[in-house]
Amino acid sequence: MTGMDAARTGDLRPPSRRAVRRAVRRSFGPRRVLPSVVTAALLAAAAIILAAEVIGALVGRSPGVLLPIVDLARLGRSLRWDDVLVLAVASLLAALGLLLLLLALRPGRLRAIPLRSEDPNVVLGIAWADLRRYVARAAQSVDGVDRARVRVRRHGVRVRAVSPLHDVAGLTEQVHGAVGERLSALAPLHRPHVRVTVRHREE
Known part of the structure; x- marks a missing residue:
């Protein structure tokens, strides 16, 4: 039964603490728009630069303007999956991904301080x-x-x-x-x- 259904049927029992916390987090939780936009923009820029350099190297038009694609390709052919450099880079990328995931799951500071309300269907702040x-x-x-x-x-x-x-x-x-x-x-x-x-x- 939703809050509106409860109101129509006259059931105004106090909500549980879990329901209150969920409503507060939904209403006043941090949006984190700026970090999301910055992260997405950096990832998109890195993907575009990498794609442009790889395509330029394949067609033979001034490769390596921003990235040394030829040297990286030569290095990639000489490495194996169990090499120390490969494992180190993979571990660094995995740690960065885990850090971003933890930051996304971290509750963060509420945008407003929640206040008590006599109506369980109303969230004030x-x-x-x-x-x-x-x-x-x-x-x-x-x-x-x-x-x-x-x-x-x-x-x-x-x-x-x-x-x-x-x-x-x-x-x-x-x-x-x-x-x-x-x-x-x-x-x-x-x-x-x-x-x-x-x-x-x-x-």
Whole structure:
């Protein structure tokens, strides 16, 4: 039964964690368009250059402009499959292919931070930059805080606040409480760990 079928039949049971993770990854997973385009372009360029050089060598028109096709062909005729050079090149190509495969399978960073939703058929999220500004405003709402810098990681939020007050005792707890309250209202799917540092602003 799909999510729409469940909605029509009135079955709004909470989805499983696996279903939630799959929906989040499908909605906010990294697209990786640039690495894919660059890899495909490099492979296509290498294939075109190799084909052009081989065809040029076969028809006798200036072979070896970019690749020494004649020397490579002579080397290929003198090598055997169990030669060290052949095994080394094959191992290098296999390692490169395995590396590309691992990079493709690596989850990567989500494009947005998933938020909880009362509807199991709805996936919500907030951009990383928007969350930084959201947390910074929460920190700056505390009396005695002049400005705040925020760094957001996958499982943590780091807040560095600056105060014009010489005595910053108690401000750390206040900022931590304000940020925690805002995060509770935002309701991220995975509550990040919050670390707060408050220092006096030097004139």
